[in-house]
Structures are given as structure tokens and as C-alpha cells.
Amino acid sequence: MLVLSTVSMQAQTGTPARTTTKKVVKKKAETPLERTLRELREQMQSQQAQIDELKRQLADRDARLTTASQDAQAANASAAAAASQAQNALTAIQSNHEEMQTL
Numbered sequence: 592m593l594v595l596s597t598v599s600m601q602a603q604t605g606t607p608a609r610t611t612t613k614k615v616v617k618k619k620a621e622t623p624l625e626r627t628l629r630e631l632r633e634q635m636q637s638q639q640a641q642i643d644e645l646k647r648q649l650a651d652r653d654a655r656l657t658t659a660s661q662d663a664q665a666a667n668a669s670a671a672a673a674a675s676q677a678q679n680a681l682t683a684i685q686s687n688h689e690e691m692q693t694l
Contacts, residue, residue, distance in 0.1 A: 621629070
């Protein structure tokens, strides 16, 4: 006995076509509370940026004050050295003058 069977198969050609659809995500309308929170966050970020800028300006000012203070100390030291040299020169001149008087 012979048994004949027929198998029916569908032939595939290429890649199967996918039917995908993107879901359109609608942005929900902002509630008054969400809007208030967002506005407060934006204000806080703006204020933080202002604070950071003020800190930077203070650091710059402090650096300039430190430099000016160091420059003033150096100038005072130079002035003291110049005054000492002038005093020494005056003493030498007076000494020479006294020696000339005795001659």
C-alpha cells in the first residue's frame, strides 16, 4: 500500500514584512502644580547661577586684594630701605661736614 500525502507549505520570499506602528505619545497638559514646580525650579537654577557668579566675583576681588596687599607690603619695605639709606647718607654727609670744619 502506498500512502500519498501532500503537504502544503507557503513559500517565503525575502524578509517578512512587519507591520509596526509607532504610538504617538501625546504630551499631557501641565497641571497648575506642575507648572508652578517647573517655574520654581527654573527660578532656583537662575538664582544658583547668580550665586555662582557672585562667588566667582568675590574670589577675583579677594585675589586682587591679596595682590594689592602684597604690593603695599613690598612698597613699605622698599620705602623703609630707602629711608635707611637716606639716613645713612645724611649721617655720612654730616660727618664729612664736621671733618671739613675741623680742618
